[in-house]
Amino acid sequence: MMSIRRAMLSGTDEEEEVDQEEEGVDLFGIVEDDDVDFARVHTMMLRECRRLNEGLPIYAYRRKILNHIFANQVMILIGETGSGKSTQLVQYLADSGLAANGSIVCTQPRKIAAITLARRVDEESNGCYAENFVSSCSTFSCSRGFSSKIIFGTDSYLLHHCMNDTGLDGVSYIIVDEAHERSLNTDLLLALIKKKLLDRVDLRLIIMSATADANRLAEYFYGCQTFHVKGRNFPVEIKYIPDVSVDASFNIVPNSLNDACATASYVNDVVRVVSVIHKNEEDGAILAFLTSQLEVEWACENFSDASAVVLPMHGKLSHVEQSRVFNSYPGKRKVIFCTNMAETSLTIKEVKYVVDPGLAKESRFVPSSGLNVLKVNWISQSSANQRAGRAGRTGAGKCYRLYSESHFRMMEVHQEPEIRKVHLGTAVLRILALGVRDAQNFEFVDAPNPEAINMALKNLEQLGAVKCKCNLFELTDTGRYLVKLGIEPRLGKIMLDCFDSGLRKEGVILAAVMANSSSIFCRVGTNEEKHKADLQKVRLCHQDGDLFTLLAVYKKWEDGNGNRNMWCWQNSINAKTMRKCQDTISELENCLKHELNIIIPSYWCWNPEVPSMHDKLLKRIILSSLAGNLAMFLGHEKFGYQVISTDQAVNLHPSCSLLNYGSKPEWVVFTEILSIPNQYLVCVTAVDHDALYALHSMSFIHQLEKHKLQIKVISGLGHNLLRRFCGKYGQNQHRIISHLKEECRDDRITVEINFKNNEVVLFATRQDIEKVFCIVNGALECEAKMLRNECLERRLFPGRPGSSPLALFGSGAEIKHLELGKRYLTVEVLHQNAHDINDKELIFLVGSLIPGVANFHKSAGNFRIASDETKWGKFTFLKPEDAEDAVLKLNGIEFHGSSLKVVPVCSSDNRGLPFPAVRARLSWPCNPSRGRAFGTRLLRLREPGS
Numbered sequence: 001m002m003s004i005r006r007a008m009l010s011g012t013d014e015e016e017e018v019d020q021e022e023e024g025v026d027l028f029g030i031v032e033d034d035d036v037d038f039a040r041v042h043t044m045m046l047r048e049c050r051r052l053n054e055g056l057p058i059y060a061y062r063r064k065i066l067n068h069i070f071a072n073q074v075m076i077l078i079g080e081t082g083s084g085k086s087t088q089l090v091q092y093l094a095d096s097g098l099a100a101n102g103s104i105v106c107t108q109p110r111k112i113a114a115i116t117l118a119r120r121v122d123e124e125s126n127g128c129y130a131e132n133f134v135s136s137c138s139t140f141s142c143s144r145g146f147s148s149k150i151i152f153g154t155d156s157y158l159l160h161h162c163m164n165d166t167g168l169d170g171v172s173y174i175i176v177d178e179a180h181e182r183s184l185n186t187d188l189l190l191a192l193i194k195k196k197l198l199d200r201v202d203l204r205l206i207i208m209s210a211t212a213d214a215n216r217l218a219e220y221f222y223g224c225q226t227f228h229v230k231g232r233n234f235p236v237e238i239k240y241i242p243d244v245s246v247d248a249s250f251n252i253v254p255n256s257l258n259d260a261c262a263t264a265s266y267v268n269d270v271v272r273v274v275s276v277i278h279k280n281e282e283d284g285a286i287l288a289f290l291t292s293q294l295e296v297e298w299a300c301e302n303f304s305d306a307s308a309v310v311l312p313m314h315g316k317l318s319h320v321e322q323s324r325v326f327n328s329y330p331g332k333r334k335v336i337f338c339t340n341m342a343e344t345s346l347t348i349k350e351v352k353y354v355v356d357p358g359l360a361k362e363s364r365f366v367p368s369s370g371l372n373v374l375k376v377n378w379i380s381q382s383s384a385n386q387r388a389g390r391a392g393r394t395g396a397g398k399c400y401r402l403y404s405e406s407h408f409r410m411m412e413v414h415q416e417p418e419i420r421k422v423h424l425g426t427a428v429l430r431i432l433a434l435g436v437r438d439a440q441n442f443e444f445v446d447a448p449n450p451e452a453i454n455m456a457l458k459n460l461e462q463l464g465a466v467k468c469k470c471n472l473f474e475l476t477d478t479g480r481y482l483v484k485l486g487i488e489p490r491l492g493k494i495m496l497d498c499f500d501s502g503l504r505k506e507g508v509i510l511a512a513v514m515a516n517s518s519s520i521f522c523r524v525g526t527n528e529e530k531h532k533a534d535l536q537k538v539r540l541c542h543q544d545g546d547l548f549t550l551l552a553v554y555k556k557w558e559d560g561n562g563n564r565n566m567w568c569w570q571n572s573i574n575a576k577t578m579r580k581c582q583d584t585i586s587e588l589e590n591c592l593k594h595e596l597n598i599i600i601p602s603y604w605c606w607n608p609e610v611p612s613m614h615d616k617l618l619k620r621i622i623l624s625s626l627a628g629n630l631a632m633f634l635g636h637e638k639f640g641y642q643v644i645s646t647d648q649a650v651n652l653h654p655s656c657s658l659l660n661y662g663s664k665p666e667w668v669v670f671t672e673i674l675s676i677p678n679q680y681l682v683c684v685t686a687v688d689h690d691a692l693y694a695l696h697s698m699s700f701i702h703q704l705e706k707h708k709l710q711i712k713v714i715s716g717l718g719h720n721l722l723r724r725f726c727g728k729y730g731q732n733q734h735r736i737i738s739h740l741k742e743e744c745r746d747d748r749i750t751v752e753i754n755f756k757n758n759e760v761v762l763f764a765t766r767q768d769i770e771k772v773f774c775i776v777n778g779a780l781e782c783e784a785k786m787l788r789n790e791c792l793e794r795r796l797f798p799g800r801p802g803s804s805p806l807a808l809f810g811s812g813a814e815i816k817h818l819e820l821g822k823r824y825l826t827v828e829v830l831h832q833n834a835h836d837i838n839d840k841e842l843i844f845l846v847g848s849l850i851p852g853v854a855n856f857h858k859s860a861g862n863f864r865i866a867s868d869e870t871k872w873g874k875f876t877f878l879k880p881e882d883a884e885d886a887v888l889k890l891n892g893i894e895f896h897g898s899s900l901k902v903v904p905v906c907s908s909d910n911r912g913l914p915f916p917a918v919r920a921r922l923s924w925p926c927n928p929s930r931g932r933a934f935g936t937r938l939l940r941l942r943e944p945g946s
Ligand SMILES: Nc1ncnc2c1ncn2[C@@H]1O[C@H](COP(=O)(O)OP(=O)(O)OP(=O)(O)O)[C@@H](O)[C@H]1O
Pocket: 056, 079, 080, 081, 082, 083, 084, 085, 086, 087, 088, 116, 120, 209, 210, 233, 344, 345, 346, 347, 349, 389, 392, 393, 394
């Protein structure tokens, strides 16, 4: 038997290494007196030959790795992408017999990776092990034991298992792969295993990655050793193209895509680069990274070439659809547009070219707001290297980075742990379920912000999932159910509440559409196509908001007896997302059946077409699940809604169903705040008042309503008065608004002028509205008075100044004063800071000293002409005596730090009257005993004397 082992070892790179010192662990745990299965030994030898041929870098380190893990409980294994960590190590452990007493569980961040790795290992070791030796497990099936020797599962799978079987019975090796992603599940798992290692000295942990922060992890595991596997199989050439649009080699593709995808130019750039690679580079598949499902679908639709097969790859596809990227398409180049779900673990055989725009969309929890915000962000160097690592797995490859090398160097080295980015509700629930009552002090690899943990606990308390006793938290029954469901607490709570109200089917569907809400409606393509999609959506919108709309859409899709895809196409609905919802629903149904013994019926209770008490019930349920995301309409479109938890004012997203009904419910709940970069409430549902009162006390609601803006309308105002109130370019209006804001210390106060309805609309809180009304009304009355008194000074005939009488016309062209002499009616006011002084104060000053002000006119101010700098403007008076008085009284008066200068102005206006004829009444003194004589004549205005 030893000879077989020697034969298998001979010819490997390790031949020389088989010395006394190194030998340690047996590479092949074949016991000499076993009944030897020679067929199996033969396949093992063949596999060994293949290993030798392939020469994966990890092969040369096999014995050292095994010896190391035999002697140490924890090991960190860092090796280049494609060096063989995921596929080989499990086999080495199984071959050596080190894991004889239990299973080897290798966790992956995603299901597709777990499934493909299990398949690959099964293929490689075909015939070497017993049947069912290698398997993969998915996320939701958590209560089964470990029936295979090598198990690939998601980290969430193992976490669920840990919760049911805290002793991790039946497991002897745990490999946490792709640890650089530092997903929440990975971190929780690591924390849990760390505790387990103390109780189970036989348990071994290997943490693997190509790009993880090994120091951080080593520090967490009591300074454990890091093992480096050097070298890679095939080189990957990195090309930096910081500006695709100016790079000559990429300008050969017409930039016709720009209009269609104006919002995200990088999508356009990625498609262009893919086109150029396809045209110029030799055979090999192309893997191009984008940030969302919609972008991937847009790219797939916009890249067309008969010699290529274009495939999408994103998390919303079913497993079968995702698997298409692994198929071969002879004679055609495979072009895959993917999200960052294809960034790690995957080996897609033919991929030779990778296109990386350096961006990824991520949901980030903002502790100050308590909300998750979706944003496109720069990736880390670690992610960029993982992306590059998808090329060069079965041959040399190239990675096109659509950013500069210096930019790459400026990127964060490692990914930020998910625990620092997302809402912690799920994490906290899981920690509590693990029996840790003091969640704030849980030993995370990177402890999250304590404020965020408190926020999560508060949220869970609001959902009724946890209760606090002496500062320690524990799960309620709802909480325990939520843990079993393993989905976001809010979604789980919606389901549970729906079940309690007899709306079982509606609950599951609501949770599924809520989880996929962002991509159910398609709104892509040209502006015309987007407009068409908007019109189609109107017919589907429900008056109570987006979640009702989504529920109704799913019902219509499910009811549709004909072609569902055609229905989706006709209604701009994303057929793939609908199928994904269906998958989620069957997964949830499965889980409910196994975990909570709940069977979901096939019939609906709710009908979107027939209003019923179910609408009210659903609204109440949605409110109780999203109670932390409550918002109140502020009373004005401009300010939208006030988010109660943060006080920030945010508008409804333009896609919101409520907008199609022109309704702005006083209270709403939303699922998320989208930041693009303006902030919008997304997936909004109306809230009923009685449901709100059931959740919050009356006094709390009233307190909040004090912040709401009230509306008061001042109507029946003339057009001219409104124009004066508004002022040139709205200057007067702006001035009064800033005055009101200052006076009431509320930045939201506003005043709108509605010329169509002849009204002024005031917006202020209940507390301030009367004050605002008084100030605005006062200003209007002042303007009205000025308007009534307003006079226009004109010469009766065109001609030289002084050669024609000067008339002061009042309203209705009534002549208020006819100046036949040479006296003046207008004065000019000059001041050192003419354009900074308070106009209203000056007008008030002049009005108080000289009663007969007929008009004033503020000069537009031409600051480039020095002489204009001091000119404030002109005042015209009803009588020449008043004008003279103004010169006498105002000249030299101290005003705003400088003295006023007032000079008479002889009207030089030579334009004459703005109308062609005037009716004049002439009266003159006659014989006193015979009274007066009157005559009326229509005068045509001509040159004097004519
Ligand atoms: N499905 C597959 N088809 C063909 N070759 C594969 C497949 N899976 C793995 N390989 C080969 O095995 C090599 C090692 O893959 P493995 O996944 O073990 O590497 P890894 O070090 O874990 O990489 P990563 O860090 O990127 O996950 C690949 O480079 C590739 O040559």
